[in-house]
Amino acid sequence: MTPDPAPPAGGPGPRARRRDRHGRGMRGPVAPPQVPLSVSRAELFIDLVNDSAQRLERRWPQLASVEFGVLDVPGDPALPISLADEDGVPLGTLLSGSRNGLPDRIVVYRRPVEIRAKGRDERAQLVHEIIVEQVAELLGLAPESVDPQYGQD
Numbered sequence: 026m027t028p029d030p031a032p033p034a035g036g037p038g039p040r041a042r043r044r045d046r047h048g049r050g051m052r053g054p055v056a057p058p059q060v061p062l063s064v065s066r067a068e069l070f071i072d073l074v075n076d077s078a079q080r081l082e083r084r085w086p087q088l089a090s091v092e093f094g095v096l097d098v099p100g101d102p103a104l105p106i107s108l109a110d111e112d113g114v115p116l117g118t119l120l121s122g123s124r125n126g127l128p129d130r131i132v133v134y135r136r137p138v139e140i141r142a143k144g145r146d147e148r149a150q151l152v153h154e155i156i157v158e159q160v161a162e163l164l165g166l167a168p169e170s171v172d173p174q175y176g177q178d
Contacts (some may be wrong), residue, residue: 065135068138073134073148078093078151081156081160081172082133085164086172087127088160091129092131093133094132096135097135097136099114099134099137115137116134116153117131117133117155117158131160133152133156144161153172
């Protein structure tokens with residue numbers, strides 16, 4: 026009877042285990058990239074803005090030329106404040122690009138919205154209301170005519 030051959034030099038044997046040195050736990054990602062756990066809060070917020078914008082674009086095709094964006098906080102005092110809460114903190118703004126030949130832009134400020142919303146559903150509703158109000162201002166309409174469900178809980 027011959028003994029099992031030794032593992033090749035430079036590599037562990039067939040039953041190799043990764044060592045947990047210094048008690049720091051396993052190395053590497055906790056979850057694969059396609060699992061929602063690996064999506065950041067900022068990416069989730071961008072998805073909320075995009076979902077709301079797409080929902081309105083289906084009803085208002087002229088919004089296809091409008092750019093929707095997200096900034097963490099309002100930082101440029103030169104930007105017009107068109108939608109602010111009762112404390113005067115802007116939640117979103119409309120940037121008209123017609124004078125410069127640029128497309129119109131609607132910007133939603135992520136951190137002020139996240140602070141005011143308690144959960145994901147409330148955050149999604151607030152983001153949609155902000156976008157509806159900005160679109161209404163852009164089109165010169167009432168928010169209720171832009172989205173009939175505006176303001177309903």
